[in-house]
Amino acid sequence: MSALAVIDASLAGTSNDLVTAAVFLYAFAMLGYAAEFAFGRRARRAPLVVHAATSLETVPPPVAEAHVLSEPPRRADRGVVLGRFAVALTVAGWAAHLGSVVTRGLAAHRVPWGNMYEFSSMVTLAGATAYLVLLLNPRLRPLVRPLGAFVMVPVVLTLGLGTTVLYAKAEPLQPALQDYWIKIHVVAAIIAWGTFMVGAVASALYLAKSRFEARLALAGDDPATVDETVGGGIMRKVPSAAELDRLAYRVNAFAFPIWTFAIVAGAIWAERAWGRYWGWDPKETWSFITWVVYAAYLHARATAGWKGRRAAYLALLAFSCLTFDYYIVNIFVVGLHSYAGL
Amino acid sequence: MTVVHDEVETAEGGRLSTQPDPVAPRAAQSSRLATARWLWRRLTSMRTALVLLFLLAVAAVPGSLLPQRSNDLARVDDYLARHGALARFMDRIWLFDVFTSPWFAAVYLLLVISLLGCLVPRWSMHARAMLRRPPRTPARLSRLPQHATFSTPLPVDAVVAAAQRTLRRRRFRTIVDDGDRGRGRSVSAEKGYLRETGNLFFHMAIVALLFGVAYGSLYGYRGDRVLVEAQVADPAKSSAQALLTDTQGQYDDFSAGRLVDTGNLAPWTVRLDSFVATYQSGTTTPKRYDAHMSYRTSPTAPWQTDDIRVNHPLHLGATKVYLLNHGYAPVFQLVSPDGKKKYTQSVVCPTLSTVTLISHCAVVFADLPDKSPSHTLGFDVTFLPTAQFVDGRPTSTSPQLGNPDAIVGVYSGDLGLGRAHSVYSLNTAHAQFEKTGNIVLLSKDPAFNVLTGLPGGWTLQIPAVGQWASFQVKRDPGKLVVLLAAATMILGILTSLRVRRRRVWLRATPGEEGSTLVEVGGLARTDADGFAEEFEGLVQRLTVATTPSPGRKE
Numbered sequence: 001m002s003a004l005a006v007i008d009a010s011l012a013g014t015s016n017d018l019v020t021a022a023v024f025l026y027a028f029a030m031l032g033y034a035a036e037f038a039f040g041r042r043a044r045r046a047p048l049v050v051h052a053a054t055s056l057e058t059v060p061p062p063v064a065e066a067h068v069l070s071e072p073p074r075r076a077d078r079g080v081v082l083g084r085f086a087v088a089l090t091v092a093g094w095a096a097h098l099g100s101v102v103t104r105g106l107a108a109h110r111v112p113w114g115n116m117y118e119f120s121s122m123v124t125l126a127g128a129t130a131y132l133v134l135l136l137n138p139r140l141r142p143l144v145r146p147l148g149a150f151v152m153v154p155v156v157l158t159l160g161l162g163t164t165v166l167y168a169k170a171e172p173l174q175p176a177l178q179d180y181w182i183k184i185h186v187v188a189a190i191i192a193w194g195t196f197m198v199g200a201v202a203s204a205l206y207l208a209k210s211r212f213e214a215r216l217a218l219a220g221d222d223p224a225t226v227d228e229t230v231g232g233g234i235m236r237k238v239p240s241a242a243e244l245d246r247l248a249y250r251v252n253a254f255a256f257p258i259w260t261f262a263i264v265a266g267a268i269w270a271e272r273a274w275g276r277y278w279g280w281d282p283k284e285t286w287s288f289i290t291w292v293v294y295a296a297y298l299h300a301r302a303t304a305g306w307k308g309r310r311a312a313y314l315a316l317l318a319f320s321c322l323t324f325d326y327y328i329v330n331i332f333v334v335g336l337h338s339y340a341g342l
Numbered sequence: 343m344t345v346v347h348d349e350v351e352t353a354e355g356g357r358l359s360t361q362p363d364p365v366a367p368r369a370a371q372s373s374r375l376a377t378a379r380w381l382w383r384r385l386t387s388m389r390t391a392l393v394l395l396f397l398l399a400v401a402a403v404p405g406s407l408l409p410q411r412s413n414d415l416a417r418v419d420d421y422l423a424r425h426g427a428l429a430r431f432m433d434r435i436w437l438f439d440v441f442t443s444p445w446f447a448a449v450y451l452l453l454v455i456s457l458l459g460c461l462v463p464r465w466s467m468h469a470r471a472m473l474r475r476p477p478r479t480p481a482r483l484s485r486l487p488q489h490a491t492f493s494t495p496l497p498v499d500a501v502v503a504a505a506q507r508t509l510r511r512r513r514f515r516t517i518v519d520d521g522d523r524g525r526g527r528s529v530s531a532e533k534g535y536l537r538e539t540g541n542l543f544f545h546m547a548i549v550a551l552l553f554g555v556a557y558g559s560l561y562g563y564r565g566d567r568v569l570v571e572a573q574v575a576d577p578a579k580s581s582a583q584a585l586l587t588d589t590q591g592q593y594d595d596f597s598a599g600r601l602v603d604t605g606n607l608a609p610w611t612v613r614l615d616s617f618v619a620t621y622q623s624g625t626t627t628p629k630r631y632d633a634h635m636s637y638r639t640s641p642t643a644p645w646q647t648d649d650i651r652v653n654h655p656l657h658l659g660a661t662k663v664y665l666l667n668h669g670y671a672p673v674f675q676l677v678s679p680d681g682k683k684k685y686t687q688s689v690v691c692p693t694l695s696t697v698t699l700i701s702h703c704a705v706v707f708a709d710l711p712d713k714s715p716s717h718t719l720g721f722d723v724t725f726l727p728t729a730q731f732v733d734g735r736p737t738s739t740s741p742q743l744g745n746p747d748a749i750v751g752v753y754s755g756d757l758g759l760g761r762a763h764s765v766y767s768l769n770t771a772h773a774q775f776e777k778t779g780n781i782v783l784l785s786k787d788p789a790f791n792v793l794t795g796l797p798g799g800w801t802l803q804i805p806a807v808g809q810w811a812s813f814q815v816k817r818d819p820g821k822l823v824v825l826l827a828a829a830t831m832i833l834g835i836l837t838s839l840r841v842r843r844r845r846v847w848l849r850a851t852p853g854e855e856g857s858t859l860v861e862v863g864g865l866a867r868t869d870a871d872g873f874a875e876e877f878e879g880l881v882q883r884l885t886v887a888t889t890p891s892p893g894r895k896e
């Protein structure tokens with residue numbers, strides 16, 4: 001720990017300005033994605049649909065896909081332009097966000113994840129990064145793009161809540177937090193969190209879309225009736241249920257080992273700081289519960305009768321546990337981790 | 343068990359798990375053995391694992407929302423006092439000891455049994471699968487999910503050799519079938535065996551981890567102890583206030599696993615030489631704590647020194663000493679009227695606030711050689727490191743010794759010595775209240791820096807203020823097993839989720855004019871997502887590898 005722990009107030013101010021800019025840019029991006037739904041034509045289809053049939057996993061009735069596929073793709077309509085604009089706004093928001101985190105760290109001469117505000121900022125940065133990284137993959141792009149509006153919702157909410165209700169001034173870390181394991185443990189938790197966030201969005205959309213597809217199948221020859229609802233219009237432009245299910249699995253399965261690592265790193269740190277690697281502190285307990293429910297989700301995906309909707313509910317339950325772990329346990333439950341500070 | 347070697351059918355049937363299905367007992371087979379077998383199958387099925395995992399999560403919830411004895415005894419007592427009969431009922435069903443309760447143990451023991459029952463057959467199945475050759479080339483490759491054909495001027499044998507090389511380089515296990523259903527030669531290839539290996543290691547590691555936890559709790563122990571800085575440690579107690587030897591009787595609080603030989607702990611001794619708390623300049627925010635220690639590993643070993651900080655325990659063999667807490671230990675001195683007799687003791691003052699370090703403690707001087715009733719004086723002390731009057735009430739504005747002040751309540755008579763009572767507060771039930779006074783430690787004025795007018799003409803002063811620090815001594819011999827198991831779990835799950843199982847077949851049949859017709863088929867046994875691209879790339883490579891190019895040596 002360096003002796004100079006004086007806060008650079010002007011840099012801290014820059015950080016706050018940047019994070020405010022990021023919230024607004026993300027919010028505008030969200031509107032942009034929504035406008036793409038409202039004004040755009042059908043989203044272009046991913047080539048993935050073709051080999052959906054080669055999957056070993058359950059393939060839902062192909063009715064909906066066939067229907068959507070029958071729509072000829074149009075290039076460069078208003079929706080696409082709006083969508084591109086939204087992506088540009090997301091990237092701008094992400095850049096401002098990254099700048100805010102970096103300046104915050106520089107201002108306080110320490111890692112920028114020492115209290116709940118900073119943690120909210122890091123988690124949403126991880127979520128936005130996960131979304132943008134998935135967009136970078138040309139094969140996944142058409143699948144991930146329509147998720148933009150839905151990913152921006154938790155990002156804007158979490159970051160908005162962080163910068164207002166949970167906001168805390170830049171201050172040096174307490175002695176208990178001054179350890180290099182804070183970097184390892186918290187960074188892993190943040191990456192897992194942000195990625196799980198995208199996974200939860202995919203699972204939620206999967207549930208909505210699979211219900212939409214079921215209704216479409218029921219409607220049979222007259223699918224137009226289903227379209228008339230607002231939700232129907234949006235649902236039609238969202239990737240197929242099978243694709244969303246696989247995306248959710250990939251994202252969650254990517255985050256699960258990282259979450260496992262975060263818990264193990266936390267245990268190593270606890271051993272150094274408190275003399276025991278595990279003590280069923282409320283925070284530890286909820287991390288464990290979250291881990292177990294995600295493991296249950298991974299099992300459910302391989303269990304007949306559980307894959308599909310039930311597995312998706314488990315994934316959402318697991319994400320709720322993660323959210324509970326973060327907000328409720330940090331704020332309301334007494335434990336060793338309470339010093340994380342509001 | 344038809345699972346491993348059957349080919350396309352099973353895979354296309356959508357089964358990912360190689361776990362046998364639980365089979366219901368047949369009517370004809372209704373013997374007890376069959377029922378037991380059926381139960382065992384059920385218990386070790388994937389669905390049961392799912393339910394048990396879910397139960398484990400649910401069982402942990404009350405442990406996080408209700409106070410637990412293992413973490414916060416005082417809050418449990420408080421809860422019991424406030425909620426009466428309901429709380430007593432909750433206590434009876436272990437709701438305040440969830441993680442050591444029989445029902446929590448039941449869930450995880452069932453999970454372990456289920457895991458073992460599920461793993462043992464999978465290990466042997468996997469071992470057999472590893473030894474077996476990749477399956478024969480199916481008759482009609484065009485029926486596979488992935489399929490491609492191309493032709494090349496190379497002869498059949500060269501194509502087969504090149505294909506085998508290409509596939510091996512991509513880490514396929516390959517086997518050549520020369521008599522391939524009388525149609526030519528073919529290569530069967532399979533990869534991704536590591537997936538199941540990783541999965542098995544992951545699940546085995548869970549069992550190993552639980553074993554490590556259990557071992558550690560049976561053979562480990564924990565002891566808490568408060569030490570006072572050596573310079574101020576009570577000389578009457580020959581500085582024992584600063585020393586800790588690893589024997590059960592020396593701890594303020596001690597708990598050991600069932601198989602620990604408590605009469606025979608480690609032979610080391612530690613001493614708190616001094617304690618330094620550093621604060622952010624001009625604030626009450628702590629920056630770091632350093633406990634400067636001396637220690638020796640046996641009564642005959644030389645003394646050595648080291649520091650204990652938060653996140654930085656002292657290692658004494660397999661035992662570690664951790665810093666838990668700190669506070670002030672004022673030195674109280676009682677002086678006789680003629681100034682000749684002095685009685686001194688350092689007293690640990692527990693903190694009431696960890697921010698301002700306002701502390702409270704009890705000081706008793708017994709057996710005084712004078713005529714006061716029962717020869718005992720007791721002082722109820724509130725210690726303020728930086729005293730200030732806010733709204734007419736004394737408080738402390740900083741944890742540092744800015745303006746130390748002791749507010750003292752004086753009692754005499756029967757202070758209940760010998761009766762069970764906390765050492766940190768006075769038992770004044772039968773005592774005589776004398777007066778309240780104030781000692782301003784830094785004052786030069788004798789009217790303020792000593793407390794006079796005590797019964798028998800004694801005066802009380804505080805010549806020095808030391809610090810105390812509390813330590814936890816911990817030994818957990820299962821820790822290494824737990825750590826290794828955790829590392830194995832992470833590596834296992836990464837392998838299991840990343841590696842994909844693929845089967846590829848290539849059939850080479852003679853075509854026109856010495857050319858060869860090549861047919862390739864592919865099957866993703868797990869995680870078909872992205873397999874089309876992967877297969878396409880592989881076919882590309884195979885095409886290149888079987889294209890004769892003069893400049894290249896293959």
Ligand code: HEM
Binds near residue numbers: 388456457
């Ligand atoms: C604390 C307990 C457990 C945890 C944390 C856990 C975790 C996991 C995870 C994360 C996977 C995913 C691997 C993948 O998707 O390929 C998995 C797969 C699997 N687990 Fe567990 N598991 C546990 C208990 C059990 C038990 C008790 C059983 C058996 C009765 C079991 C049987 C399986 C099987 C068969 C698979 C492979 C599924 C497949 O082939 O894809 N697990 N487990």
